[in-house]
Amino acid sequence: MSALPGKPESLRDAYGQALLALGERDPNLVVFDADLSGSTRTVLFGQKFPDRFFNVGVMEPTMMSMAAGLALQGRTVYASTFAVFAAGQAYNFVRQSICYNRANVKIVATHGGLLVGADGGTHQIVEDIGLMCGLPGMTVIVPADAPTTRAATFAIAERDGPAYVRLTRENLPTVTDGSFAIGKAAELRSGSDLTIVAVGSLVARALEVAEELSQVGVSVRVLDFASVKPFDAPALLRAARDTGALLVLEEHSILTGVGALVASAVAENYPVPVRRVGVPDLFGESGEPWSLLDRYGMSKERIRDEAWELLRGRGKVQ
């Protein structure tokens, strides 16, 4: 596995193509979208399988109920829209119609986080991972690249029950070999002085910072925690034990996201210093996508500073 990010690719294209393949494989599979099928790429499925594709317009809550109604008849159902609508607008419908009913609905939400960019804070949901992780029985996956998106799209089909996959609008560099498995963290780089736990768009930055630090003799482990729930606690606790400090990176509110999960798991089981890099308690705003990450506290400089802070605390550097 290459230690540095590869060329940027579209996660949404990977999803659309994987969905097509699933549609060939399973004649009972049904797909829903809410007037964003071009953006989410479910349009590819819709063109190939028009009878099994329902574009319901701007009714995300009811889309979730309809998807559940079909799923309860023994079907696998995928439902896509932007994350702010899937997790935000439709929250209680995901909760009751899908999760409480144990309906086999796979929500693949695109446009999560600040990288939505120009559309601004209304559409940049940074709370969705927390909302979805709180739902009993929900699987939550945040792919970092196109190969993981493809693998996750297939993996959730194999696992009975609801799932939420958070994709990002921007193309992301390939950082994995696509060997994703639900419940498993991927160790993208080995290391002994510090572990960076990252998800989604920030995994590539984690690898870049780890490479920089290696130039000055610091050994950083990088874990891609794409499977946020179920959570790979053994890999996390191994990292805590082996490296003694954890830095968590996520394009999500630090109050309810992966950093909060990591901090509580570590505090309960193997207390070591943890620092969280993510979105503070703020809404986003319009802007160039990657500049937004920098502005809201997720720049490479900030990540490097937090890493140094942890390393200094451990006496690894001056």
Next chain:
Amino acid sequence: MPEVVPDEVIRSLEATAREIRREVIRMTFAAQSGHPGGSLSVTDLLTALVFHELKIDPAKPTDPDRDRLVLSKGHASPAMYGALALRGFLPREELASFRQLGSRLQGHVDRTKLPYIEASTGCLGQGIGMAVGMALDARLRRASYRTYAVIGDGECQAGPTWEALMAGGHYRLANLVVILDRNGLETDGPTESIMGIEPIAEKFRAFRYHTIEIDGHSFPAILDAFAEARRTTDGPTAIVARTVKGKGVSFMEGKHQFHGKAPTKAEAEQALVELGRAPEGRA
């Protein structure tokens, strides 16, 4: 053209409905919680569905060809449990466990716990959407089963109710029947003084539903409406069933105070007498 239903069938349905109403009183009294008012208003509709209209078999509750029933107003669970118990889907003795810890009889109907609960509901505005999904499934697999959604009138204030109705109309789901228990009262008082939903029949028609308005306590009228829905092949049917909240118990009728309040011992006794308490006198 009304379907001819023999008088003894009507009388039998009326007797069954009285028995279900007595169970509603016993359940909500025993639990000292629950929703008697909206259970009593919907009892005749559920009785007509479970004992006459629906193609269902207690021996085969998961038969793929069974008709689907979604009780979107999931708080009317006592009426649903009473009907299912009398129809043989669960032991009648189990009704005493309503709302108790560990019971299959949850406060709001839960499909993961009981046979022939097609969808877990409770938070309003979600049942029709699930019913639309079921009706779409039948269409996709060319199955003959029909889907019935029973909704409340307070629920008609919820936006997603109209999203789901719009979808049923858009897809012209002739295998879908939406039944409104129009008892006129919600938790805090009359729907029309809180947030009016009238003219409700015109709204359903505007959403492309063949709409029938009936007395929701008249079995001949209910069965006629179901038959008319079956004859309607170009789109979904909505039945606006005018009902009385607390129907059958004099001091509960038309009282929003009994929406979510259990009867006291004295009230339960009187209610059972009014409902023609069963000869064995179990209360």
